[in-house]
Amino acid sequence: KHRFYSIYNLPPGDLGIPVIGQTFSLLHSLRRNTDDQWFRTRIKKYGLVSKMSVLGSPTVLLAGPAANHFIFTNDSLALTQTRALRSLLGRSILTMNGDDLKQMRSALQGYLRPEMVRRYVGKMDEEVRRQIKLNWVVCETVSVLPMARRLTLAVICSVVFGQEAGTIIEALAADFQLLGDAILSFPVNIPFTRFGRGMRSSAKIRKAIKRIAQEKDELVLQERHDVASFPDFITYMLILRSQGAHSLTLEDIVDNVMGIIIGAHGTTSTLITFMIRHLTNEPDVLAKITEEQDEIADNKGTGDVLTLEDVSRMKYTWKAAMETLRIVPPVFGSFRTAAKDIKYQGYDIPKGWKVFAAQSITHLDSRFFNDPTKFDPTRFDNRSSIPPYSFLPFGGGPRMCPGTEFARVETMVAMHYLVTQFRWKLCFKEETYKKDPKLTPVFGLPVELEWRRPPSAADAWNALYIHSG
Numbered sequence: 001k002h003r004f005y006s007i008y009n010l011p012p013g014d015l016g017i018p019v020i021g022q023t024f025s026l027l028h029s030l031r032r033n034t035d036d037q038w039f040r041t042r043i044k045k046y047g048l049v050s051k052m053s054v055l056g057s058p059t060v061l062l063a064g065p066a067a068n069h070f071i072f073t074n075d076s077l078a079l080t081q082t083r084a085l086r087s088l089l090g091r092s093i094l095t096m097n098g099d100d101l102k103q104m105r106s107a108l109q110g111y112l113r114p115e116m117v118r119r120y121v122g123k124m125d126e127e128v129r130r131q132i133k134l135n136w137v138v139c140e141t142v143s144v145l146p147m148a149r150r151l152t153l154a155v156i157c158s159v160v161f162g163q164e165a166g167t168i169i170e171a172l173a174a175d176f177q178l179l180g181d182a183i184l185s186f187p188v189n190i191p192f193t194r195f196g197r198g199m200r201s202s203a204k205i206r207k208a209i210k211r212i213a214q215e216k217d218e219l220v221l222q223e224r225h226d227v228a229s230f231p232d233f234i235t236y237m238l239i240l241r242s243q244g245a246h247s248l249t250l251e252d253i254v255d256n257v258m259g260i261i262i263g264a265h266g267t268t269s270t271l272i273t274f275m276i277r278h279l280t281n282e283p284d285v286l287a288k289i290t291e292e293q294d295e296i297a298d299n300k301g302t303g304d305v306l307t308l309e310d311v312s313r314m315k316y317t318w319k320a321a322m323e324t325l326r327i328v329p330p331v332f333g334s335f336r337t338a339a340k341d342i343k344y345q346g347y348d349i350p351k352g353w354k355v356f357a358a359q360s361i362t363h364l365d366s367r368f369f370n371d372p373t374k375f376d377p378t379r380f381d382n383r384s385s386i387p388p389y390s391f392l393p394f395g396g397g398p399r400m401c402p403g404t405e406f407a408r409v410e411t412m413v414a415m416h417y418l419v420t421q422f423r424w425k426l427c428f429k430e431e432t433y434k435k436d437p438k439l440t441p442v443f444g445l446p447v448e449l450e451w452r453r454p455p456s457a458a459d460a461w462n463a464l465y466i467h468s469g
């Protein structure tokens with residue numbers, strides 16, 4: 001292998017012990033949330049382009065805006081997912097390439113386009129309020145991360161499944177969690193391992209979604225639905241298929257539904273959790289957000305749902321969300337595979353090698369963000385002052401996140417109700433964090449709640465009744 005590679009001008013660095021390389025050291029740093037330091041040490045030693053070996057593959061580590069531009073726009077770099085993710089999610093948008101990917105992306109982008117998002121703001125609003133009534137109203141202390149996960153799972157399921165969402169969440173919320181947890185695990189299917197549990201949950205979820213998809217398909221075949229009627233996402237995909245707009249099978253649709261739910265809820269719940277975490281330390285930012293949100297709330301009648309116009313007025317809140325995404329990007333980097341030999345900054349990247357760009361490093365680089373560890377939403381007052389390809393929480397290029405608008409609206413709706421109804425205080429001043437692979441507070445970020453706008457007596461009784469079983 002070494003003789004073979006000698007024909008290339010490879011980047012500096014070392015591939016470590018065969019097969020193992022730097023895998024354990026990197027995974028260890030991720031689990032201890034010291035990966036930023038780990039990457040920085042390598043960058044200091046070898047520069048912005050270096051080679052290493054992780055998860056059994058020689059990998060080129062890149063950092064900086066030029067690297068982000070390269071990784072997101074180069075046609076010869078294919079999106080790479082871990083073997084675990086491919087086994088868990090089958091043929092979903094997260095693992096597809098070629099024509100199938102084009103068809104799936106185009107259908108999903110059609111469903112997530114802003115005019116459509118406008119139509120489900122009301123649905124998101126209802127779901128967020130329901131979750132708050134169920135899980136926050138009667139509690140003095142809540143763990144933010146599990147509650148945010150529950151909330152974002154409920155929102156995406158209401159859009160994907162429509163009426164069947166409640167049943168799916170009741171039956172499968174724990175399985176979605178196990179499936180999400182298994183994505184960065186070692187892919188050996190042994191019971192009681194993370195991966196083994198993830199595979200069992202994946203089979204259970206797939207079976208439940210397939211049954212629902214078959215029932216919906218029958219209704220579509222009886223022409224009891226059409227796209228204009230604003231159907232749930234599964235029905236929408238089945239209608240497009242019946243009209244010949246794509247050639248994905250029912251099984252493909254089922255796998256894609258799983259992929260979209262996993263892509264949507266873990267990321268958005270991380271954003272909501274860390275926004276709350278940062279706001280506990282930033283009273284001035286929280287005061288400005290509260291002012292903005294109170295003004296919107298005061299202009300609405302009791303029970304009125306938020307509209308897209310209301311969300312568009314949450315300008316400062318969205319800047320605080322972007323600042324959270326800058327400091328804590330839920331997806332901290334992007335993996336690609338070289339489909340052929342390519343060059344970057346004079347170095348060769350041989351065909352089959354992996355390329356990893358760590359956007360989290362660029363987000364905290366003082367050359368692009370002044371005083372980078374400071375939480376300062378006003379740095380987004382003038383977006384054009386942020387250099388291109390230096391702020392990429394949603395990725396870029398042809399594989400850019402199709403759920404950006406959905407995530408923005410969902411986060412703003414959730415923050416509206418959390419900020420207008422509660423004040424929160426961290427139970428632990430110093431919580432430990434791990435990357436798993438998303439940044440996760442080890443104890444789930446427990447906070448003490450205080451009411452700003454107490455719930456109606458009926459809501460409080462309802463929640464108490466449900467919680468007391």
Ligand code: HEM
Pocket residue numbers: 079093094105112259260263264265267268271329330331333334335392393394395396398399400401402403404406407
């Ligand atoms: C704060 C929330 C979110 C963040 C930070 C986020 C971030 C990202 C990033 C960085 C990628 C690209 C990864 C790469 O190129 O390597 C991505 C892809 C993707 N995201 Fe999101 N996302 C979020 C919310 C959502 C939502 C709400 C949905 C669905 C409704 C969604 C669906 C997807 C899908 C399907 C892909 C794969 C696209 C493809 O491979 O072509 N995401 N996301």
